[in-house]
Amino acid sequence: MPPRRLPAREAPPLPRLRSVTGLAMVFLALVCLSLLAVQGWSSYSARQNYLDEANRSTVNMARALADHAEASINLVDTMLLGMVERVQNHALVNDPQRLHTLLMNTVSRTPSLQGLFIYGADGRWLFNSLPATPPHANNADRAYFEYHRTHVDNKTHVGIPVRSRSSGVWVVPVSRRLELPDGSFAGVVLATIKVEYFKTYYESFAIGERGTIFLASDNGRFLVRRPFKEQDIGADLSRGPVFRLWRETGAPTGSATMRANIDQVERLYTYRRLPNYPLVIAVALAKDEVLARWRTSAMAALAGTLCLIVLLLFLGVRMIGQLIERDRLQRQLRAATTALEATNASLQLLAMSDGLTGLANRRHFDDRLQAEFKRAVRDQSPLALVILDVDYFKRYNDRHGHVAGDACLRAVAAAVLSGQQRPGDIAARFGGEEFTILLPGTDLAGAMLVAEKVRAAIAAQAMAHDASPFRVVSVSAGVHACIPQRGEYPRTLVEAADRGLYQAKAEGRNRVCAAEPSQHAA
Numbered sequence: 001m002p003p004r005r006l007p008a009r010e011a012p013p014l015p016r017l018r019s020v021t022g023l024a025m026v027f028l029a030l031v032c033l034s035l036l037a038v039q040g041w042s043s044y045s046a047r048q049n050y051l052d053e054a055n056r057s058t059v060n061m062a063r064a065l066a067d068h069a070e071a072s073i074n075l076v077d078t079m080l081l082g083m084v085e086r087v088q089n090h091a092l093v094n095d096p097q098r099l100h101t102l103l104m105n106t107v108s109r110t111p112s113l114q115g116l117f118i119y120g121a122d123g124r125w126l127f128n129s130l131p132a133t134p135p136h137a138n139n140a141d142r143a144y145f146e147y148h149r150t151h152v153d154n155k156t157h158v159g160i161p162v163r164s165r166s167s168g169v170w171v172v173p174v175s176r177r178l179e180l181p182d183g184s185f186a187g188v189v190l191a192t193i194k195v196e197y198f199k200t201y202y203e204s205f206a207i208g209e210r211g212t213i214f215l216a217s218d219n220g221r222f223l224v225r226r227p228f229k230e231q232d233i234g235a236d237l238s239r240g241p242v243f244r245l246w247r248e249t250g251a252p253t254g255s256a257t258m259r260a261n262i263d264q265v266e267r268l269y270t271y272r273r274l275p276n277y278p279l280v281i282a283v284a285l286a287k288d289e290v291l292a293r294w295r296t297s298a299m300a301a302l303a304g305t306l307c308l309i310v311l312l313l314f315l316g317v318r319m320i321g322q323l324i325e326r327d328r329l330q331r332q333l334r335a336a337t338t339a340l341e342a343t344n345a346s347l348q349l350l351a352m353s354d355g356l357t358g359l360a361n362r363r364h365f366d367d368r369l370q371a372e373f374k375r376a377v378r379d380q381s382p383l384a385l386v387i388l389d390v391d392y393f394k395r396y397n398d399r400h401g402h403v404a405g406d407a408c409l410r411a412v413a414a415a416v417l418s419g420q421q422r423p424g425d426i427a428a429r430f431g432g433e434e435f436t437i438l439l440p441g442t443d444l445a446g447a448m449l450v451a452e453k454v455r456a457a458i459a460a461q462a463m464a465h466d467a468s469p470f471r472v473v474s475v476s477a478g479v480h481a482c483i484p485q486r487g488e489y490p491r492t493l494v495e496a497a498d499r500g501l502y503q504a505k506a507e508g509r510n511r512v513c514a515a516e517p518s519q520h521a522a
C-alpha cells in the first residue's frame with residue numbers, strides 16, 4: 001500500500017460557458033430588438049407628426065378658402081342688392097345710359113367679375129355691363145333664370161358655372177330675383193364671377209401634384225375644382241368622400257383621411273361649409289405626397305439602424321466566438337494542468353514509496369522522522385519508533401530463491417502496514433529486510449503493543465521458512481520511545497530502537513524488545 005497521498009489541489013470550477021454565451025446572445029438579440037423598436041417607434045411618431053401637420057394645414061387652408069369664397073360672393077351679392085334696389089325703385093331704369101355706365105364701371109373695378117346683367121321676366125337682356133348687347137339675346141333657358149322664376153324668395157342664388165354667351169369664358173352665375181310691387185316675377189339680376197378668378201387663387205396653394213381643392217354646391221355639384229377640367233363642372237360628387245363625411249358628421253367643418261371616387265387616391269380631406277351661402281369648400285392633400293419626405297427620412301434612418309445592427313451582430317458573433325474559443329482553451333489548459341498535477345502526484349508518490357513493497361521508502365521515512373522529531377521537541381510529546389527485521393532472511397533467500405524472498409517481503413510489508421493505524425503513523429521499508437514504524441504521540445507501552453501486534457500478525461501468516469528454527473517466517477523488533485529534548489537528534493531514536501532489535505535478535509529472535517534491557521518485553 002502506498003504512503004498517504006497528498007490530496008490533489010481542486011481547481012475552481014469554470015463558469016458554464018453555455019449559460020455565458022446564451023446570455024451574450026440574449027443580450028445581443030435584446031440590443032438589436034431595442035434598436036429596431038426605438039427606430040420603429042420614432043418613425044411611427046414622425047409619421048403621425050407629418051399627418052397631423054398636414055391635417056392642420058388642410059384645416060387652415062379650408063378656412064382661408066372658405067373666407068375667400070364667402071368674401072367674393074358677398075361682394076357681388078352686395079352689388080346685386082344695390083341693382084335690385086335701383087331697378088325695383090325705377091331709380092335708374094329711366095336713364096339706361098347712366099345705368100349702363102354704372103354697370104361697366106363696377107365690372108371694370110372688380111377683377112373677379114365677368115359681367116353684370118339685368119333680364120326681363122321673359123329672359124330678354126334689359127341692361128348689362130357689356131360694351132354692346134347682342135341682338136335677340138335671351139337667357140330664359142338658364143337654370144338660375146328658371147330657379148328665380150319658380151322660387152319666390154329674395155335669397156342670392158349661386159349656380160353651376162356656365163360658359164358665358166357674351167365672352168365664352170366659364171363663369172359662376174350669382175343672381176337675385178326681381179319682383180313687381182305685387183310680388184310677381186319681374187326678371188333676374190345676374191353677376192358672373194370668372195371661374196378663372198377662383199382657379200388662379202386655388203392654384204396659389206401648395207398642395208402637391210395630387211392634392212385637390214374644390215368649391216361645390218351643398219347638394220353635391222362641382223363649381224370649381226383644382227385640377228381644373230371642364231368636364232368636372234356640374235359633376236355630381238354627392239357620393240364622394242367629402243359629402244359622405246358631411247352626411248355622417250353633420251358638422252359645418254370636418255377632416256378625415258379617405259379615398260376619392262374620381263381617382264382612387266387616398267387623401268387627407270378637410271371640408272368647410274360657407275356660413276351664408278349653400279356652398280362647401282374642400283381641400284385635400286394626397287397621403288402619399290404628405291408622407292413622401294417622411295418615407296425618405298424613415299428609410300435612411302432604417303438603413304442606418306440596420307447597418308448598426310449588422311455591425312453589432314458581426315462584433316457580437318465574433319465576441320461570442322472568442323468566448324467559446326477562450327473557454328475551449330481554458331478547458332484544454334485545465335485538462336493539461338490536471339494531467340500534469342496527476343503525473344506530479346504519481347511521480348511524487350513514486351519518489352516517496354518503495355518499489356517492492358509500496359511502503360514509504362527510506363528517504364520519505366527520514367523526512368517524516370525529522371519533522372515528527374521537531375514537532376515532539378516543540379510539543380514535548382512522546383515519539384516512538386519500531387524497527388523490525390525478518391529473521392534468518394538470508395537463509396530464506398538461499399532456500400526459496402530471491403523471487404520468493406521478494407514475495408515474502410511484500411507479505412511482511414502488508415503486516416507492517418497494519419501497524420500504521422493513526423493519521424500521523426508511518427510504516428516504511430528501512431532497507432533490505434528491515435522495516436520501521438514511526439509512531440508520533442505514542443509512549444513505549446503503546447509502541448510495544450503495536451510492535452507485538454505486527455510480529456504476531458506475521459507469525460500468524462505462517463509462511464513456510466524451512467531454514468528457520470521456527471519453521472515459519474518471523475520478525476524481531478526493537479522499540480524505543482522518548483520525549484525528545486532540544487539538542488538531541490533523530491538518529492538517537494533510531495540507534496536506541498536498533499539496540500532493542502539487536503537485543504531481540506540476541507535473545508533468540510521472533511520477539512519484541514525495548515531499547516533498555518530493563519524494559520524489554522518478550
Ligand SMILES: Nc1nc2c(ncn2[C@@H]2O[C@H](COP(=O)(O)OP(=O)(O)OP(=O)(O)O)[C@@H](O)[C@H]2O)c(=O)[nH]1
Pocket residue numbers: 356389390391392393394395397401402403404405406409431432433505509
Ligand atoms: N529477496 C530479497 N532479499 C533481500 C532483499 N534485501 C535484502 N535481502 C537479503 O536479506 C538478507 C539479509 O541477511 P542478513 O542481514 O545476514 O540477516 P538474516 O539472514 O536475516 O539473519 P538475521 O537478521 O540475523 O536473522 C541478505 O541475504 C540480503 O541479500 C530484497 O529486497 N529481496
